Amino acid sequence: MDLVQLVNDQIKAAMIGGDKLRLETLRSLRAGIIEFEKSGADRALGTEDFLKIVSTNVKKRKDAIEQFRNAGRTELMDKEQKELDILVEFMPKQLSTEEVFAEVTRIASTMDTASAKEFKSLMPAVMKELKGKADGAAIQAAVKTFCA
Numbered sequence: 001m002d003l004v005q006l007v008n009d010q011i012k013a014a015m016i017g018g019d020k021l022r023l024e025t026l027r028s029l030r031a032g033i034i035e036f037e038k039s040g041a042d043r044a045l046g047t048e049d050f051l052k053i054v055s056t057n058v059k060k061r062k063d064a065i066e067q068f069r070n071a072g073r074t075e076l077m078d079k080e081q082k083e084l085d086i087l088v089e090f091m092p093k094q095l096s097t098e099e100v101f102a103e104v105t106r107i108a109s110t111m112d113t114a115s116a117k118e119f120k121s122l123m124p125a126v127m128k129e130l131k132g133k134a135d136g137a138a139i140q141a142a143v144k145t146f147c148a
């Protein structure tokens with residue numbers, strides 16, 4: 001199914017079901033899709049573009065959760081967490097810490113042995129391969145551990 005159509009269908013379902021939080025979250029996702037479509041990109045929205053939009057929204061929610069936690073605003077933190085849970089439904093299954101490290105090791109084994117132990121050459125290769133499959137902080141930690 002088309003990803004844009006999936007979001008639209010879920011917006012309709014949230015409207016019918018009266019789920020205001022889900023509706024608001026999906027509309028923010030739809031706004032990102034519309035922004036992409038009007039950006040002048042000479043291509044249709046692909047899976048990678050869609051995941052980038054979702055990832056941006058996920059990162060915003062995570063940042064907001066952290067800020068609300070630091071400010072002691074638990075009610076707002078809970079709302080952001082619920083929105084994050086909705087957005088995560090659109091993300092591919094995230095790799096565990098062990099799986100990320102295993103992937104870092106595998107990618108490093110395919111590289112030149114000298115550059116495989118250098119953070120600045122290994123990190124871009126790993127990020128390219130694991131984009132959308134793992135959190136950037138988890139990837140960075142795994143690469144630092146591998147290079148240490």
